[in-house]
Amino acid sequence: MSCDKCACSENKNGQNYSNIFLPKEAKILRAIQATQSERHFTLQLANKEKMKFEPGQILEVSLFGYGEIPIGLASSPTRENTFDIVIRTVGRVSAAINKLNEGDSMFIRGPMGHGFDLPLLRNQNILVIAGGIGLCPTRSLIQYIMDRRSEFKKFSLFYGAKDPSQQMFHEDLKNWRGSSDVSFYETVDKGDGSWKGNVGVITTLFNKTQIEPDTRVIICGPPIMFKFVIKELDKIGVSRKNIYVDLERRMKCGVGKCGHCQINNKYVCVDGPVFSYADIENLEEAL
Amino acid sequence: MNLYFIKSQDFNDFVKSLVGSKKVIGPKAKKHKFVFDRIELPEDLRLDYDTTILPPKKEFFPTTQKLVEFKGNHYNGCINPEEKILFGVHFYDVKAIDMTDHLFREKNEDWNYLANREATTIVASNVQTVSNRAFYGSVGTEVKPKGHDAYLTKLKDGYLYEAITNKGEALVKFGKFDKGTDSHRKEAEEINNAVLKKCPESLKYGTKEIADKVRKSFDKKEVWENAAHDCFSCGSCNVVCPTCYCFDVQDDWNLDQTSGLRSRYWDACLTEDFSKISLGAGATENFREHSADRFRHRIMRKATYLNEKLGGPACVGCGRCSSACTADIADPTKVINKIMELR
Numbered sequence: 001m002s003c004d005k006c007a008c009s010e011n012k013n014g015q016n017y018s019n020i021f022l023p024k025e026a027k028i029l030r031a032i033q034a035t036q037s038e039r040h041f042t043l044q045l046a047n048k049e050k051m052k053f054e055p056g057q058i059l060e061v062s063l064f065g066y067g068e069i070p071i072g073l074a075s076s077p078t079r080e081n082t083f084d085i086v087i088r089t090v091g092r093v094s095a096a097i098n099k100l101n102e103g104d105s106m107f108i109r110g111p112m113g114h115g116f117d118l119p120l121l122r123n124q125n126i127l128v129i130a131g132g133i134g135l136c137p138t139r140s141l142i143q144y145i146m147d148r149r150s151e152f153k154k155f156s157l158f159y160g161a162k163d164p165s166q167q168m169f170h171e172d173l174k175n176w177r178g179s180s181d182v183s184f185y186e187t188v189d190k191g192d193g194s195w196k197g198n199v200g201v202i203t204t205l206f207n208k209t210q211i212e213p214d215t216r217v218i219i220c221g222p223p224i225m226f227k228f229v230i231k232e233l234d235k236i237g238v239s240r241k242n243i244y245v246d247l248e249r250r251m252k253c254g255v256g257k258c259g260h261c262q263i264n265n266k267y268v269c270v271d272g273p274v275f276s277y278a279d280i281e282n283l284e285e286a287l
Numbered sequence: 288m289n290l291y292f293i294k295s296q297d298f299n300d301f302v303k304s305l306v307g308s309k310k311v312i313g314p315k316a317k318k319h320k321f322v323f324d325r326i327e328l329p330e331d332l333r334l335d336y337d338t339t340i341l342p343p344k345k346e347f348f349p350t351t352q353k354l355v356e357f358k359g360n361h362y363n364g365c366i367n368p369e370e371k372i373l374f375g376v377h378f379y380d381v382k383a384i385d386m387t388d389h390l391f392r393e394k395n396e397d398w399n400y401l402a403n404r405e406a407t408t409i410v411a412s413n414v415q416t417v418s419n420r421a422f423y424g425s426v427g428t429e430v431k432p433k434g435h436d437a438y439l440t441k442l443k444d445g446y447l448y449e450a451i452t453n454k455g456e457a458l459v460k461f462g463k464f465d466k467g468t469d470s471h472r473k474e475a476e477e478i479n480n481a482v483l484k485k486c487p488e489s490l491k492y493g494t495k496e497i498a499d500k501v502r503k504s505f506d507k508k509e510v511w512e513n514a515a516h517d518c519f520s521c522g523s524c525n526v527v528c529p530t531c532y533c534f535d536v537q538d539d540w541n542l543d544q545t546s547g548l549r550s551r552y553w554d555a556c557l558t559e560d561f562s563k564i565s566l567g568a569g570a571t572e573n574f575r576e577h578s579a580d581r582f583r584h585r586i587m588r589k590a591t592y593l594n595e596k597l598g599g600p601a602c603v604g605c606g607r608c609s610s611a612c613t614a615d616i617a618d619p620t621k622v623i624n625k626i627m628e629l630r
Contacts, residue, residue, distance in 0.1 A: 017402050019398060022355060064357040064362065065538050090566065090567040248564065249574065250561070253536065258551075259533030265591075
C-alpha cells in the first residue's frame with residue numbers, strides 16, 4: 001500500500017504512515033558534462049509519471065549511501081514529462097551523483113518550496129539576471145517564458161560567467177543569441193583568446209539596454225552579486241516589491257523542520273527559495 | 288478529567304505493577320545527576336529529581352533516528368513506533384513536548400516523530416526539587432502545559448492522579464486508587480503554584496516585551512559579540528534544550544557496503560558548520576560565520592522567531608543550557624535581562 005503524498009509503502013501496527021523522507025526513483029535520460037565541474041542531467045520519474053512543479057522550486061536529490069542535497073529545478077514544467085537539474089561537484093554527494101550516466105538512477109524528494117509567482121509575472125516586462133550557476137534555477141523560468149512567450153511583455157536576460165569555459169547550456173545560449181523573443185546579454189569576468197563578447201561584471205550589462213522601471217526583475221547568483229545588481233535597479237527606479245531573489249542555503253530536510261536554512265522566522269526550503277526582495281530586504285542574514 | 292488518589296504506602300505497588308506490564312521510561316539517578324531511562328524496579332523511579340541531563344524529547348526524536356533503510360536501490364521507511372509510558376515528566380518538559388509536537392506536525396507532518404509520540408502515554412509529575420538554574424516560574428507563563436495524559440502530584444499523604452485522556456485513565460487499573468477529592472485538588476494546586484516561586488533565576492519582563500526588545504536588538508553587534516565572547520561553539524546548549532529540534536541527515540553504509548541507512552542526528556545551530564555551504568573549488572559561504580551570529584540566532588529563536596507559531600517563547604525555563612554551558616554564558620535569563628536593560 002502506498003500513499004499519494006510520497007513513495008512510502010509502510011504498514012506497521014496496522015497503520016499507514018506517510019514518510020516525508022522517502023524519495024522517488026528517477027532515471028537519467030541524458031547526462032552532459034556542462035562544464036569541468038558541472039553535470040547536466042535530464043531525468044524522468046521511474047514510474048514515467050509527469051512531475052508537477054513550478055519554475056523555481058527545488059528537489060532534494062540523493063544517492064543511497066552518499067546522502068541528499070538540495071538542487072533547483074533547471075527546466076520548465078512546460079517541457080515533456082522530463083525535468084533537468086545541474087549539479088556542481090563540491091562534496092561527497094555531488095561527486096558521487098556526477099559519476100552517474102544515462103540509464104542510471106538517482107532519487108528525489110519534492111518538488112519543494114515556493115517558486116516564481118507566475119501570476120505576478122504574466123503580462124509584465126521581465127528581466128532575469130543570472131550569475132554563474134544561478135542560470136540553472138532561473139532556466140526553469142526562462143524556458144517557461146520562451147514557451148509561453150505571448151503571456152509576457154518585453155523579456156530581457158543578463159547572464160554572467162567567470163570565464164567562457166564556465167558558460168553552460170550551450171544549445172540554449174545559441175538559441176537565445178539568435179532569438180527575437182529575448183533580449184539576451186552576456187558577459188564574462190575574464191575573457192580568453194576567442195571571446196569576442198562583453199568582459200566585466202554583470203552590472204556592466206545595464207549599459208547595453210534600456211530597462212523600464214516597471215520591469216519585474218529576477219536575480220539569482222552568488223551572494224556578492226545581489227548588492228551590486230540592486231544598486232543598479234535602484235538607479236533605474238525598479239520597485240523593490242517587483243524584484244525577486246532566488247536564495248541558496250544549506251538544507252537537510254527540505255520540509256521546514258531541520259533548521260539549517262532558517263533566516264529569521266523564514267525557512268528557505270518552504271517559504272523560498274524565491275522571495276520578493278521587499279519581503280527580505282530588512283531581514284538580517286538574508287543577503 | 289477524573290481525579291484519583293493513591294496512598295503513599297500503595298504507590299510503590301502501582302509503579303511495580305506498571306513496570307511489570309508496560310515499558311516505562313522515567314527519571315532515574317545516574318551518578319549525581321538524573322536521566323530519563325527504562326524503569327524496571329519501582330525504587331529506580333526518582334520523582335524527586337531536579338531535572339534530567341537530556342530532555343525527554345529523545346523518546347520521540349532520538350539522538351540518532353533511522354529514516355530510510357536501503358539495499359542497492361531498494362529502500363523502505365523505518366517508522367516503527369513502540370508503545371511506552373513516559374512517567375514523571377515535569378510541566379516545563381510537557382510544554383516543550385507540546386511545542387515539538389506542533390513543529391513536527393505543522394505544514395509537512397513528520398511521522399518519524401509523530402508515530403513515536405502517538406504511541407506514548409505521558410504521565411506528568413510535580414516538581415519536588417527545583418534545579419539550581421531553573422527559571423520556569425517566569426518564562427512564557429501564558430503558555431500552559433498540555434498534551435500530557437495524566438498529571439501526578441505528590442501530596443502530604445499520597446498522590447493525586449489527574450487522568451486527562453483515555454490513555455491516562457487506562458493506567459488507573461494498575462494501582463489501588465480511590466476517587467480524588469476537591470481538597471486533594473486544592474492541595475495539589477497549592478503545591479504546583481508554590482514551586483513557580485522557588486526558581487533561583489528569573490526573567491524580569493513578560494514574553495511580548497522580551498520578544499519585541501530582543502528582536503529590535505538584532506543589529507546591536509556589540510551586545511552579541513560580548514555575550515558570545517567565550518563561546519566554544521560546542522552546541523551543548525542546543526543538545527540539552529527540550530525545544531531544540533534541528534537535525535542533520537546523513538547516509539551510512541553497513542559493513543557489507545551494499546546496504547545501509549539514511550538517518551537523522553541531532554544537530555546544533557551553535558556549531559560552526561551549521562549554516563555553511565560549499566561553493567566548489569574549496570570555496571565556502573557561511574551564513575552565520577561568527578559565534579556571535581550563532582549565539583544571537585539561538586536567543587532569537589528562543590525568544591522571538593517561533594513565538595507566533597507557538598503562542599509564546601520557545602523556551603520553558605528548565606535551565607539545562609545554563610548548566611551544560613562550559614563557559615557558563617548560555618543562561619537565557621542573563622542574556623535577556625541584560626538586553627532588556629539596554630537603552
